[in-house]
Amino acid sequence: MSTLTHAVDFEKYHGTGNDFIIVDATDSVPDRSAFATTHCDRQRGVGSDSDGPTGADGVLFLDLEDRFSPPRIIMTLLQPDGSVAPICGNGARCAAVWAMDRTDAEAVMIDTQAGTRQATRAEAGITVEMGEPTFDPDRLPLAGDRTEPLVEESVEGLTITAVNTGVPHAVAFVDTIDAVDVESVAPAVRHADVFPAGANVTFAERVDSRREGVPRFRQRSYERGIEGETQACATGSVAIVAAATRLGLIESADTVELSVPGGELQVERADRGGLLLTGAVDHEFDGTVAAVVDD
Numbered sequence: 001m002s003t004l005t006h007a008v009d010f011e012k013y014h015g016t017g018n019d020f021i022i023v024d025a026t027d028s029v030p031d032r033s034a035f036a037t038t039h040c041d042r043q044r045g046v047g048s049d050s051d052g053p054t055g056a057d058g059v060l061f062l063d064l065e066d067r068f069s070p071p072r073i074i075m076t077l078l079q080p081d082g083s084v085a086p087i088c089g090n091g092a093r094c095a096a097v098w099a100m101d102r103t104d105a106e107a108v109m110i111d112t113q114a115g116t117r118q119a120t121r122a123e124a125g126i127t128v129e130m131g132e133p134t135f136d137p138d139r140l141p142l143a144g145d146r147t148e149p150l151v152e153e154s155v156e157g158l159t160i161t162a163v164n165t166g167v168p169h170a171v172a173f174v175d176t177i178d179a180v181d182v183e184s185v186a187p188a189v190r191h192a193d194v195f196p197a198g199a200n201v202t203f204a205e206r207v208d209s210r211r212e213g214v215p216r217f218r219q220r221s222y223e224r225g226i227e228g229e230t231q232a233c234a235t236g237s238v239a240i241v242a243a244a245t246r247l248g249l250i251e252s253a254d255t256v257e258l259s260v261p262g263g264e265l266q267v268e269r270a271d272r273g274g275l276l277l278t279g280a281v282d283h284e285f286d287g288t289v290a291a292v293v294d295d
């Protein structure tokens with residue numbers, strides 16, 4: 001057997017700092033996990049001619065089916081550790097722009113392992129359906145035969161509420177988010193026995209509203225699969241809104257603003273149920289990298 005390499009074109013996008021390498025899924029990448037681990041590396045991964053390596057938070061393999069109206073995309077997110085994430089809210093927004101630029105459509109349907117989500121162009125970027133969060137222990141999942149949701153319990157010394165927003169999140173409300181040493185505190189919770197599939201760990205601080213009647217939180221998230229803090233995490237933003245609503249910290253969430261390290265996100269309740277997330281998307285650069293093919 002010989003080892004060959006095959007050139008793969010990519011485009012690099014970010015949604016409020018959560019950044020992704022986008023590859024057309026019709027391009028042959030036999031080992032997607034290895035491809036993601038290699039090219040997401042922050043020191044040696046993809047980069048632009050001017051800035052050198054940037055790496056990424058993941059690789060989105062997108063299969064565009066433009067015979068449908070609205071066009072559909074089958075989205076598969078490979079993370080830097082080689083795992084597949086069922087959904088990614090910021091990735092979905094990037095995928096939507098990628099598809100809209102190819103089709104001139106203003107709306108697309110995105111098929112993910114967590115369900116189909118519609119994305120539409122909005123004044124502040126892209127709005128994507130995020131579905132209905134659940135606290136159900138079986139659907140999180142939580143370990144054992146637990147029947148009660150995990151709400152404001154101490155796990156590894158951190159008081160958290162567990163919610164699944166397409167992926168599992170442990171949400172901790174804190175007084176001063178800048179004082180949290182995320183990289184020290186989060187890993188034990190992310191790997192806690194109560195989360196058999198692991199969990200993302202999202203910290204939230206309630207801050208003064210900028211718009212009357214619109215609650216506002218600052219957010220920092222430590223992501224499973226990246227094993228570090230990211231600039232934004234959309235499923236985490238939705239998790240904060242769901243947990244804050246359940247705990248009575250906010251009234252029924254018509255609109256909530258989230259300030260993340262990479263920018264601003266907004267969560268709203270959708271007319272047809274579930275939550276919507278809106279935020280900006282930027283196209284960074286394009287390039288070509290190698291995928292290994294065993295012959």
Ligand SMILES: N[C@@H](CCC[C@H](N)C(=O)O)C(=O)O
Pocket residue numbers: 018079085086087088089090091167168200223224225226230232233234235236
């Ligand atoms: N960054 C994402 C979430 C990606 C999935 C997550 N790391 C997991 O493995 O659960 C977002 O914007 O939602």
